Amino acid sequence: MKILLLGKNGQLGWELQRSLAPLGELTALGSDSRDPCGDLRDLDGIAATVRLLAPDVIVNAAAYTAVDRAESDVESCRTVNALAPGVLARVAASSGALLVHYSTDYVFDGNGQHPWTESDATGPLSVYGRTKLEGEEAIVAAGCRHLIFRTSWVYAARGGNFAKTMLRLAAERERLSVVDDQIGAPTGADLLADVSAHAIRAMRGHPELGGIYHLAAAGHTSWHGYASFVIERARQAGVDLKVAPDAIDAVASSAFPTPAPRPKNSRLDLQKVQQAFDITLPDWRIGVSRMLTEFLEK
Numbered sequence: 001m002k003i004l005l006l007g008k009n010g011q012l013g014w015e016l017q018r019s020l021a022p023l024g025e026l027t028a029l030g031s032d033s034r035d036p037c038g039d040l041r042d043l044d045g046i047a048a049t050v051r052l053l054a055p056d057v058i059v060n061a062a063a064y065t066a067v068d069r070a071e072s073d074v075e076s077c078r079t080v081n082a083l084a085p086g087v088l089a090r091v092a093a094s095s096g097a098l099l100v101h102y103s104t105d106y107v108f109d110g111n112g113q114h115p116w117t118e119s120d121a122t123g124p125l126s127v128y129g130r131t132k133l134e135g136e137e138a139i140v141a142a143g144c145r146h147l148i149f150r151t152s153w154v155y156a157a158r159g160g161n162f163a164k165t166m167l168r169l170a171a172e173r174e175r176l177s178v179v180d181d182q183i184g185a186p187t188g189a190d191l192l193a194d195v196s197a198h199a200i201r202a203m204r205g206h207p208e209l210g211g212i213y214h215l216a217a218a219g220h221t222s223w224h225g226y227a228s229f230v231i232e233r234a235r236q237a238g239v240d241l242k243v244a245p246d247a248i249d250a251v252a253s254s255a256f257p258t259p260a261p262r263p264k265n266s267r268l269d270l271q272k273v274q275q276a277f278d279i280t281l282p283d284w285r286i287g288v289s290r291m292l293t294e295f296l297e298k
Contacts, residue, residue, distance in 0.1 A: 002024060002054065003020050003025065003027070003055055003056065003058075005017065005029065005059045006040065006060045006061060006062045006088075007030065007038075008038075009030040009032075010063075011159055011161075011189040012102065012189045012192055013030070014158055015194075016061055019194050019196065020200075023057075023200060040080045040084035041079055041080060043083060043087050046088065047088075047091050050088065050092070050095070051095075054095060055097055056097055056098065057098045057099075058088055058092055060099065061102060062080065064080040065128070067126060069259075070126065070128045070260065071127050071259040071260050072259070078131045078134065081132050081135050082131045082138060083138075085136075085138055086142065088101075089141075092146075093142045093143050093144035098200070099144050101146065103149065103212075104128075104151065105184065105263060105266040105268055106124055106126060106129030107122045107129055107136065108123060108263055109122075110262070110265045110266065111123075112265055114265075115267035115268055116265075117269045118211075125261045127260065128260060136148055140212075147211070148212040149192065149196065150212065151187055151214075152184045152216050153187055155288075156190070162226065162227075163230045163288065166178075166227045166231060167234050171240065171241055171242055172242060173243055174242050174244070176247065176249065177248075177249045177251045177255060178227045178248060178250065179222065179224060179250075179256060180225075180251060181222070181253055182263070183222050183264065183266060184220060184266030185221070185268070186217060186288050187216040188287035190287070191287055195215055195279060198279065199213075213273040213276065214272065214273060215270070217281060217286075217287055218270060218284065219283045224250040224251075231248065232245065233289060234296060237296050
């Protein structure tokens with residue numbers, strides 16, 4: 001099996017290089033790849049790349065993820081998140097390739113308290129959310145075999161992330177304020193990559209499994225709960241922190257205004273993906289604890 005991975009240098013792309021390698025012949029490209037082209041801003045270039053390499057599976061882990069900048073950079077965001085997936089899907093449809101693509105909880109409006117199902121009405125609040133939804137719709141319209149995984153609150157031990165930021169601030173400040181009215185599940189890029197590889201294998205014998213799935217860690221918390229968990233684990237590991245356990249204040253989103261509104265309810269219903277691929281998704285604390293162990297022990 002020949003696999004083309006786009007977005008190899010991102011948090012998810014890095015983990016996918018590991019998880020996809022045992023499945024077949026893997027070609028991994030980043031946005032800086034020129035020959036062949038791996039830059040999703042070059043629509044003709046990526047179409048030519050797919051035709052040249054003729055992969056059996058295209059895994060698109062590339063995306064425009066600067067949520068606030070997207071509000072003033074609409075064209076670039078739409079090219080990468082909406083137009084490029086459409087190009088990949090149309091080439092995949094003509095060649096018979098499977099397209100694996102990643103979307104987001106930002107396609108919903110964030111209202112309510114119940115986990116979002118795949119069939120719930122969408123209503124993105126931001127340019128980022130709207131372009132990701134456009135990308136989903138373009139893939140479905142192209143008629144190619146596809147797996148679209150909507151996820152949320154993605155982190156990885158490699159590179160920067162929310163947990164590292166909180167620990168840095170906790171070491172510098174005596175008091176922290178963290179948003180408590182946005183709810184979701186911190187989800188490891190390694191978990192997404194491993195489930196993706198499992199799903200690709202399953203699709204080889206069961207093409208009817210294709211479609212849109214919600215994929216995240218189980219359980220949920222707020223950003224305040226996430227920060228509190230991370231800081232307490234670091235304290236237990238002997239990390240020297242300035243902030244006291246009772247000095248992490250819970251505040252509303254309005255305390256930190258941003259150009260792009262964030263959905264307050266990012267809970268995703270995981271029943272469909274667990275039943276379809278016979279998997280059990282672990283609680284978010286398990287992955288976060290593992291990630292903390294990785295970089296706290298360095």
